[in-house]
Amino acid sequence: MPRIVFLGTGAGGFKGSGRLKSSVYLDGMLFDCGAGVTGRLEDLDLLDKIDAVFITHLHSDHLSGLYDTLVSMVVERRSRPLNIYAPPGLSSLLNTYSSLGNKLSSPETGFSVNLFVSLSTTARVGEYTVEGVVLDHVVANVGYIVRWSDRVLVYTGDTREPSNLLKHKVDYLIHEATFTERFKDVAKRYGHTTALEAAKTAEAVGAKKLFNNTHKRIGATQLKLNSGKRRASTPKPLCQKT
Numbered sequence: 001m002p003r004i005v006f007l008g009t010g011a012g013g014f015k016g017s018g019r020l021k022s023s024v025y026l027d028g029m030l031f032d033c034g035a036g037v038t039g040r041l042e043d044l045d046l047l048d049k050i051d052a053v054f055i056t057h058l059h060s061d062h063l064s065g066l067y068d069t070l071v072s073m074v075v076e077r078r079s080r081p082l083n084i085y086a087p088p089g090l091s092s093l094l095n096t097y098s099s100l101g102n103k104l105s106s107p108e109t110g111f112s113v114n115l116f117v118s119l120s121t122t123a124r125v126g127e128y129t130v131e132g133v134v135l136d137h138v139v140a141n142v143g144y145i146v147r148w149s150d151r152v153l154v155y156t157g158d159t160r161e162p163s164n165l166l167k168h169k170v171d172y173l174i175h176e177a178t179f180t181e182r183f184k185d186v187a188k189r190y191g192h193t194t195a196l197e198a199a200k201t202a203e204a205v206g207a208k209k210l211f212n213n214t215h216k217r218i219g220a221t222q223l224k225l226n227s228g229k230r231r232a233s234t235p236k237p238l239c240q241k242t
């Protein structure tokens with residue numbers, strides 16, 4: 001099992017500087033890039049290890065750290081291209097970003113951005129294959145199915161209703177759970193999931209582990225499933241140094 005690094009698990013607005021926005025690192029792949037995660041990538045010496053970035057959707061708490069990350073790659077003289085996969089809309093954002101004087105390439109070092117815009121992307125990163133699947137949110141949201149050996153991991157981004165996942169067998173599920181059950185109606189209205197709904201999806205796809213991610217009010221929890229009883233616990237440090 002490759003190491004999963006939860007760089008940021010927060011949703012919506014900031015509640016102090018300790019909780020960064022959504023971003024997960026997995027063996028050369030970065031899933032979403034919320035505000036503040038660039039510094040954490042630097043702290044963990046992961047910035048230059050990123051081969052591909054997968055953006056689920058264009059809400060700022062999943063995206064706004066991308067600009068700082070690109071700046072840092074230019075400043076740190078990254079010497080190879082970066083592939084970015086995202087739903088439609090990111091190309092116009094990056095074009096505006098570039099037109100305002102920000103670099104998306106650095107010919108003298110070999111850095112450039114290759115942008116792939118799709119709602120159903122397929123990609124290969126090292127030993128991994130990654131498939132995009134549309135999951136219901138208030139804007140276009142692409143969940144990512146990561147496969148290697150005989151294992152499957154899914155990262156949902158934000159979704160109120162992940163029915164497109166249910167036909168898949170999943171080992172590890174990183175599922176948003178922005179609200180508790182008490183706020184179920186609010187969750188549905190804003191295109192989100194409660195922790196209980198995420199647990200039901202994990203059971204439906206046969207997940208061995210569920211990582212509840214993207215919280216407004218509660219810390220990240222890890223539910224161990226398929227053991228006869230569910231156990232919720234605070235995970236080990238969200239970021240572990242290599």
Ligand SMILES: [Zn+2]
Nearest residue numbers: 057059137158
């Ligand atoms: Zn969202």
